[in-house]
Amino acid sequence: MNLKDIIDVVEGTPLNPQVDLNVKIRGGIGADLMSDVLAASQPKAVLLTGLTNPQVVRTAQIAEFRAIIFVRGKQPQAETLAIATQENMPLISSPFGMFELCGRLRQAGLPSFEANVSS
């Protein structure tokens, strides 16, 4: 799936001024704990989160995410958007909640990139 497909599925609004919609998204992760994100993620995924502070972008960048979706129509802080634009990290706002979004994306064929605890 590319970012354009993801945006369609989540009925999202891209927030950065410029976004490459062709970038390939390989999987997804939903988390509000940044340590969980760092502990369980694989690269090239999309991050679903309810957090909107600048750390989300830094975390996503360090863990090599390709995009961030804010759940429940949340809007990022100005600094968050500034860092995201500078670091080329697409931000998307979706009106749906976390459960609905994970369901929609899984149903559309996007695999989970969350490693489970045993692994």
Next chain:
Amino acid sequence: MHGRHGRPITDHDAHEISRVEELSYDLKIREVMTAAIKTATPDMPLSKVLEILRINRISGLPVVENEKLVGVVSLEDIVRALQKNDLAAPTSQYMTREVITVASYESIVKAIRTFTEIKLGRLPVLDENENLVGMITKGDITRGILVALQKDYKEEEVRRYRASHLFEDIISERTTLVLRYTIKAGDFTHGGKASSDVKRALIRLGADPQLIRRCCIAVYEAEMNLIIHTTNGGILKLEVEPHRITMSAIDEGPGIADIEKVFQPGYSTATEHVREMGFGAGMGLVNMKRCVDEIKMESTLGKGTKLVMRIYVPDQTVGVSRDGQNDEPTTDHQ
């Protein structure tokens, strides 16, 4: 968005296109034109012109009198003369006097536009004083752009080469590149900035992506710990060697009472404010431990904490082998 061949335009393409566009404005006509040109004079017989064209394999000549361009003579004009068996006639009799020219100080985009408007293959170039200084063809423009792009590319290659071969180029018994960052306590806005910079540096040094990821996750957790838990912030230090990377986070307080506890998953002393930001879940050190080969923490209550982590670079032939390195990670060097 799709390109001319139905292929989607990537960021890379867009960059290239805009660079060529940029160049067509940056490059001046005088930089790409052919300066050493053959010319004819008005009184030169056409038979002589034909010979010059034949020898130089060109299709036309500018006609010059006292350094001023007075016309152009082309193969077409010579064909007209041939039809009348008039090759002995002077050039002035058959040349075209209405000549479209471009100025040497203009950008090549001007020449490109002129070539698009008229169906000519070459244009005379005049300088500020209206003197003929050269000729420009579409081939000159293409060559000029290619040369400029190649120069761009070479400069980038050289920069990349220099960074990624740093350790091979510098001969010493033990070469270490030290990156040092000062981290302020409570500075959440810039939290992760040092780790981003570390990531860029490691990419520049040509490190393996998997290694970069492990290293950056560990550094990022350490950086956030300095921001969240210290009294006055601290120093984040990376020592990059061909065979290993040593990361240290050093602070001056408050110190940790029970080090064993902080390595337990879920143990945290973070405030509600920090937890709201998605941190303080008590997984930081667990995460770091997972990413690195060695981890060691020393702390004194009231004095400070030193965290040292090490990642060994796999399959690294440069430098001393892993087994031959006797020094355990210590916290006593800064």
